[in-house]
Amino acid sequence: MKNDTPLKTIDTFLVGLGNVNRNFLRILEMKGERLAAEYGLAFRIVAIADSSGVAVNATGFDPAMTRRAKEAGTPVRVMAGFQPGVTPAELAATLDCDLVLEASPVNLDHGEPGLSVTRNALQRGIPVVLANKAPLVLAFAELSDLAQSRGAGLAYSATVCGALPVINIGQRDLIAADILHLRGIFNSTSNFVLSEMAAGRDYATALAEAQRRGIAEADPTLDVEGWDTANKLIIIANSFMGIRATLADVTVEGMTHLTPLDLQAAAQRGEMIKLMAKAEALPDGGYQLSVGPTSLPAADFLARCDGWEMGIEVRSDLYGLMYHKIWEREPLPTAAAMLRDAVNLLR
Numbered sequence: 001m002k003n004d005t006p007l008k009t010i011d012t013f014l015v016g017l018g019n020v021n022r023n024f025l026r027i028l029e030m031k032g033e034r035l036a037a038e039y040g041l042a043f044r045i046v047a048i049a050d051s052s053g054v055a056v057n058a059t060g061f062d063p064a065m066t067r068r069a070k071e072a073g074t075p076v077r078v079m080a081g082f083q084p085g086v087t088p089a090e091l092a093a094t095l096d097c098d099l100v101l102e103a104s105p106v107n108l109d110h111g112e113p114g115l116s117v118t119r120n121a122l123q124r125g126i127p128v129v130l131a132n133k134a135p136l137v138l139a140f141a142e143l144s145d146l147a148q149s150r151g152a153g154l155a156y157s158a159t160v161c162g163a164l165p166v167i168n169i170g171q172r173d174l175i176a177a178d179i180l181h182l183r184g185i186f187n188s189t190s191n192f193v194l195s196e197m198a199a200g201r202d203y204a205t206a207l208a209e210a211q212r213r214g215i216a217e218a219d220p221t222l223d224v225e226g227w228d229t230a231n232k233l234i235i236i237a238n239s240f241m242g243i244r245a246t247l248a249d250v251t252v253e254g255m256t257h258l259t260p261l262d263l264q265a266a267a268q269r270g271e272m273i274k275l276m277a278k279a280e281a282l283p284d285g286g287y288q289l290s291v292g293p294t295s296l297p298a299a300d301f302l303a304r305c306d307g308w309e310m311g312i313e314v315r316s317d318l319y320g321l322m323y324h325k326i327w328e329r330e331p332l333p334t335a336a337a338m339l340r341d342a343v344n345l346l347r
């Protein structure tokens with residue numbers, strides 16, 4: 001499809017140059033021409049940040065060279081354009097740019113650097129696309145109100161189940177629905193580890209495999225202790241279930257106490273144990289929110305979300321019972337979800 005509108009250059013600030021944003025650079029290498037031809041957008045990376053600092057180049061960092069340099073172990077602080085003493089949040093408050101892509105690690109204590117980066121960019125009317133859940137988990141209402149009052153886009157479909165468009169479906173396609181019940185497997189690291197343990201393999205090897213593939217959180221206790229799943233449940237609850245829930249409203253239990261024997265005993269009963277998120281509507285309003293290991297009949301939709309799969313089941317008063325799932329074994333689809341959010345905000 002050819003787009004006849006003039007090409008729009010999108011000056012972009014990448015916060016984090018880990019698995020996700022390096023894959024975003026890879027997508028620009030693969031699809032840059034197509035994004036220009038079909039969507040009229042040319043993403044120019046004018047600033048980058050990692051844990052060593054920030055660098056700026058108003059004429060644009062080359063995506064392939066930047067990605068390869070970072071993959072070869074070069075930190076931003078030795079790249080051209082390094083800005084000594086400047087933090088990502090300070091840069092977001094001053095940089096001349098059209099878009100911020102935030103993919104730094106989750107920090108549930110203070111949300112930084114993602115929270116201040118997001119605040120500072122939105123404050124100036126600059127659209128933000130998040131893969132990092134922490135800013136939303138800690139300050140959903142503040143950030144969405146700020147985005148609205150400043151007329152700045154805020155998109156975060158990459159924060160829940162990678163590329164599975166759970167947030168998009170919930171916000172766009174469940175118009176006027178009341179969610180009666182929602183269940184999901186939202187964390188592929190823990191799901192993969194559980195599937196491997198059910199097959200008799202050990203916990204540490206399975207977790208190491210998820211880390212090697214770039215799927216596990218920088219702090220993998222977030223995955224296996226259930227907090228990553230709870231984060232996603234909170235983002236869902238706030239974005240399309242009409243409630244302002246926080247982590248304090250979720251009962252969270254992890255899966256680290258489970259052994260291969262527990263999983264094999266469940267299999268002999270015709271069941272599978274899954275780390276499941278659940279939201280049940282309460283008769284007097286609101287929801288009961290929980291995350292924890294749950295034994296399911298082997299034929300259950302979620303029991304059949306195996307290994308690298310994640311899935312969600314949503315029952316609403318208007319749209320029946322929906323099932324969605326994805327197989328995602330590497331961070332490329334999550335980076336693509338950030339791209340989709342950016343294109344949808346900017347085209």
Ligand SMILES: NC(=O)c1ccc[n+]([C@@H]2O[C@H](COP(=O)([O-])OP(=O)(O)OC[C@H]3O[C@@H](n4cnc5c(N)ncnc54)[C@H](OP(=O)(O)O)[C@@H]3O)[C@@H](O)[C@H]2O)c1
Nearest residue numbers: 016017018019020050051103104105106131132218331334
């Ligand atoms: N991986 C996935 O499949 C996936 C899926 C959905 C959502 N997410 C979310 O996306 C985010 C990024 O994930 P990832 O897998 O790319 O993580 P990652 O590989 O650990 O990369 C994190 C990046 O953030 C940088 N960073 C750390 N502290 C920073 C700071 N204070 N200021 C600026 N940059 C900082 C790191 O710098 P260094 O390079 O110097 O260490 C690294 O480049 C996380 O919030 C994660 O929850 C990931």
